[in-house]
Amino acid sequence: MKVIAGEVYHIYNRGNQKQQLFFDDRNYGYFLEKMVEYLVPVTDILAWTLMPNHFHFLVQASKLSAALIYDRQLPISNLSEALRLMQCTYTKGFNAQYEKSGNLFHQKFKSKIMDDNKQENARNVLHYIHWNAEKAGLVTRPDDWAYSSYHEYLHPEITGFCNKELAMQILDLTRQEILLGGSIV
Incomplete structure (x- = not known):
């Protein structure tokens, strides 16, 4: 992945052969620990969600x-290496837990990369991320899904993982x- 400073990226992956990645709160929590350890130090997260078989x-x-x-x-960018380590260490822990x-x-x-119509595309991706669980039928409202940055925006007092001020500035x-x-996506 070629990374350009200042650019906005939609990053995602799913389970191999669409298999489930997260079975319970411990799995989600462990992945979030890996996110804090590897991803948060090297980039500004604007939005995130963890779904049962993808992120x-x-x-x-x-x-x-x-x-x-x-x-x-x-050579590899710090962002690519952080994502690689996050997935690799989560996989090791997951495989050990489930033998x-x-x-x-x-x-x-x-x-x-959100290059053409950057602001509009990034807005659509942010809304897609926040409303993903509702659109997938896992919940009836986005605030019912615990594994999303939607809560960070809903409750501004929560520090969370996102740089909310930067997101609001970039996306206007x-x-x-x-x-x-989500109603406009």
Whole structure:
């Protein structure tokens, strides 16, 4: 993944052969721990959701995100390495817990840069991320899904993982517009 500082990316992946990634609160919590350990230090998260068999992030890359690590066969960005480590360490823990082996995630993660119509595309992705569980029929309202940044915007006193101020600035949206946006997707 080529990472450009200042650009916004939609990053996602799913379980290998669409298998389930998260079975209970411990699984979701463990993945969030890995997210805090690897992803949060290198990028600004604007929105996220964890679904039973996939995840989504909307991030803005920083200079640190785009910086290359050269001590390998091919250089890799800090953001790509963080995502690789997050998935790899989650897989190791998951496989140990469930006495499994092999790949848990579908190859490597996917990423899409929000280059054309950046603001509009990023807005649509943010709303898609927040309303994903409701559209999938897992809940009747997005605030019923515990594993999403929707709660961070719903309750501004929650620190959470997102840089909410940056998201509102980049997307030119108020907190209320972020919360109600699912109806326009």
